[in-house]
Amino acid sequence: xxTYSSRPAPGRAENPFHENPFHPPxxxxxxxxxxFCGPAILLxxxxxxxPTLLGFGYSFTNWSGxxxxxxxxxxxxxxxxxxDALFYRAFRFTLFETALILLFFTFGTMVLAVLLDRLKAxxxxxxxxxxxxxxxxxxxxxxxxxxxxxxxxxxxxxxLRGIGLESWAQEWMGPQWAGWFLFxxxxxxxxxxxxxxxxxxxxxIPDELYEAAALDGAGPVSVFxxxxxxxxxxxxxxxSVMALIFGINLxxxxxxxWEQPRNDTYTIGYYIYDLGVxxxxxxxxTAVSLVMFLILAVVAVVQVRTLRRREVHL
Amino acid sequence: MSLGHRKRRxxxxxxxxxxxxxxxxxxxxxxxxxxxxxxxxxxxxxxxxLPSRPTLASYGGIFTRVHILKPMLNSLxxxxxxxxxxxxxxxxxxxxxxxxxxRTGPCLRVLFLSGLMIPFQVxxxxxxxxxxxxxxxxxxxxxxxxYVSTGLPFAIFVYTGFxxxxxxxxxxxxxxxxCGQFGTFWRIIFPxxxxxxxxVIIFWGIWIWNDFLMAFIFxxxxxxxxxxxxxxxxxxxxxxxxxxxxxxxxxxxxxxLTVLYLTMQRRLVxxxxxxxxx
Numbered sequence: 062x063x064t065y066s067s068r069p070a071p072g073r074a075e076n077p078f079h080e081n082p083f084h085p086p087x088x089x090x091x092x093x094x095x096x097f098c099g100p101a102i103l104l105x106x107x108x109x110x111x112p113t114l115l116g117f118g119y120s121f122t123n124w125s126g127x128x129x130x131x132x133x134x135x136x137x138x139x140x141x142x143x144x145d146a147l148f149y150r151a152f153r154f155t156l157f158e159t160a161l162i163l164l165f166f167t168f169g170t171m172v173l174a175v176l177l178d179r180l181k182a183x184x185x186x187x188x189x190x191x192x193x194x195x196x197x198x199x200x201x202x203x204x205x206x207x208x209x210x211x212x213x214x215x216x217x218x219x220x221l222r223g224i225g226l227e228s229w230a231q232e233w234m235g236p237q238w239a240g241w242f243l244f245x246x247x248x249x250x251x252x253x254x255x256x257x258x259x260x261x262x263x264x265x266i267p268d269e270l271y272e273a274a275a276l277d278g279a280g281p282v283s284v285f286x287x288x289x290x291x292x293x294x295x296x297x298x299x300x301s302v303m304a305l306i307f308g309i310n311l312x313x314x315x316x317x318x319w320e321q322p323r324n325d326t327y328t329i330g331y332y333i334y335d336l337g338v339x340x341x342x343x344x345x346x347t348a349v350s351l352v353m354f355l356i357l358a359v360v361a362v363v364q365v366r367t368l369r370r371r372e373v374h375l
Numbered sequence: 376m377s378l379g380h381r382k383r384r385x386x387x388x389x390x391x392x393x394x395x396x397x398x399x400x401x402x403x404x405x406x407x408x409x410x411x412x413x414x415x416x417x418x419x420x421x422x423x424x425l426p427s428r429p430t431l432a433s434y435g436g437i438f439t440r441v442h443i444l445k446p447m448l449n450s451l452x453x454x455x456x457x458x459x460x461x462x463x464x465x466x467x468x469x470x471x472x473x474x475x476x477x478r479t480g481p482c483l484r485v486l487f488l489s490g491l492m493i494p495f496q497v498x499x500x501x502x503x504x505x506x507x508x509x510x511x512x513x514x515x516x517x518x519x520x521x522y523v524s525t526g527l528p529f530a531i532f533v534y535t536g537f538x539x540x541x542x543x544x545x546x547x548x549x550x551x552x553x554c555g556q557f558g559t560f561w562r563i564i565f566p567x568x569x570x571x572x573x574x575v576i577i578f579w580g581i582w583i584w585n586d587f588l589m590a591f592i593f594x595x596x597x598x599x600x601x602x603x604x605x606x607x608x609x610x611x612x613x614x615x616x617x618x619x620x621x622x623x624x625x626x627x628x629x630x631x632l633t634v635l636y637l638t639m640q641r642r643l644v645x646x647x648x649x650x651x652x653x
Binding site: 113330353 | 387389390393394397398400401403404406407418419422423464465467468470471472479483486487490492493494495496497498499500501502503504505520521523524525527528531556557560581584585586587588592603606607610611616618621625628629632633636640641643644645647648
């Protein structure tokens with residue numbers, strides 16, 4: 062980078078003032094920078110970076126979170142993690158959900174977006190129907206889904222009984238179906254956003270590409286394979302990374318569906334909250350969150366690297 | 376295109392199928408609205424039927440028993456406060472880091488961007504600790520600080536991306552006319568960033584109005600003062616779910632954003648997607 066003073070000042074010759082606006086004294090420039098960036102740095106540093114670093118520090122202690130002094134336990138928390146059955150359970154559940162979410166929010170929403178892209182009638186209405194749940198609070202969605210999945214009075218079972226499929230009625234939020242029910246809820250509430258991103262990208266594809274494909278006699282499938290799919294690569298990267306982060310951090314959705322989640326519906330995100338806020342085991346909770354963060358960071362970096370390479374640029 | 380001509384006359388099968396799928400997809404919402412006009416007994420007896428005698432009793436309950444009006448106002452004020460903070464602080468920082476000759480600029484930018492990756496759970500409890508140390512635990516101020524600080528990375532990311540499209544000549548012209556750096560920013564650059572500002576307003580307006588988790592965690596014992604937390608607290612006290620009140624509450628609290636969505640759908644979707652796609 063060229064340093065500030067070495068940059069030739071445009072208009073220096075014409076400027077009669079002693080203090081060139083492009084060349085204020087260094088101290089003044091620094092002061093202006095501080096005023097511009099100061100509030101952001103202060104807030105971000107104080108309430109995001111500092112607590113993150115503190116959190117990493119606490120992961121080596123047995124701190125309860127409230128009152129008494131934390132004691133250093135070295136890698137004790139991380140060693141405990143390996144033998145913690147509940148952690149394994151939460152980890153497996155989170156991985157299961159993340160895999161489903163990653164697949165669906167990368168490919169399922171892409172198919173939907175392609176279907177919604179070139180509608181000839183009722184375009185706004187149809188899109189609105191699919192997008193609307195995204196602007197609802199997850200608490201709204203969660204409450205409605207609690208009611209839908211209810212065994213006795215829930216809408217799903219009522220419909221099944223109504224059409225004579227009595228035996229299909231299930232305890233949808235019970236252990237057997239919990240994972241799928243949670244996935245259905247996540248899809249319902251967040252699908253609109255991922256679909257919209259694909260749609261926005263689809264609209265940037267120049268018409269000439271479609272015309273060329275039509276001239277070559279390409280059907281919808283080969284248009285998708287050879288025109289739309291390659292052009293969607295940047296959004297595939299964005300969406301799949303966001304889906305990954307979304308899945309690993311799954312937390313609020315579990316709270317609104319189960320209120321007091323059972324052991325079999327613990328996600329890592331909920332487990333951390335449970336340990337830290339309710340369980341008085343802050344040191345251990347931050348150790349769990351640190352491990353989760355590292356896993357997420359590694360996977361995300363690998364994912365971005367692999368996907369970026371496949372993006373096409375016009 | 377001759378192909379297109381032929382297709383236009385064809386029966387819009389795809390559209391009709393998608394419309395049906397969309398209505399089915401949204402049917403939980405329709406059912407919730409439908410049931411908000413029934414009594415609890417009727418909801419349990421016939422969840423899918425039209426209300427035999429439509430009643431507004433459950434809507435009365437949401438205002439008299441849950442006292443939702445004041446929390447709704449609080450949520451609105453909170454959203455406004457956070458948005459005002461974000462749309463002043465974030466564009467200033469983004470502008471300074473990317474456009475003014477700041478030697479630490481690129482470095483700071485990476486630091487801010489890394490904030491997009493930090494999972495909230497990592498900083499949740501240390502943050503509560505920090506607020507206790509500062510003596511502002513369980514207050515509106517603490518919640519405001521959480522919303523603004525965790526919102527900054529994305530807001531700065533959006534503004535930085537957009538700033539690359541603003542021509543540099545404008546600033547130079549302003550400087551030659553004797554406009555100071557702050558004047559240049561607020562009078563020339565900030566108005567040009569309006570599309571970004573709209574994105575930020577939409578994003579955080581929706582997010583803060585709808586949020587109940589952060590408010591739930593950070594407002595602690597004095598919870599029950601933002602709209603969705605109030606509803607949540609009322610519900611989780613009870614063993615038996617009062618579905619009539621729940622549905623009425625759900626409808627009332629979703630109404631403001633729904634009206635906004637219906638009146639400016641195009642703008643809203645554009646604003647929401649603009650952040651993630653350049």
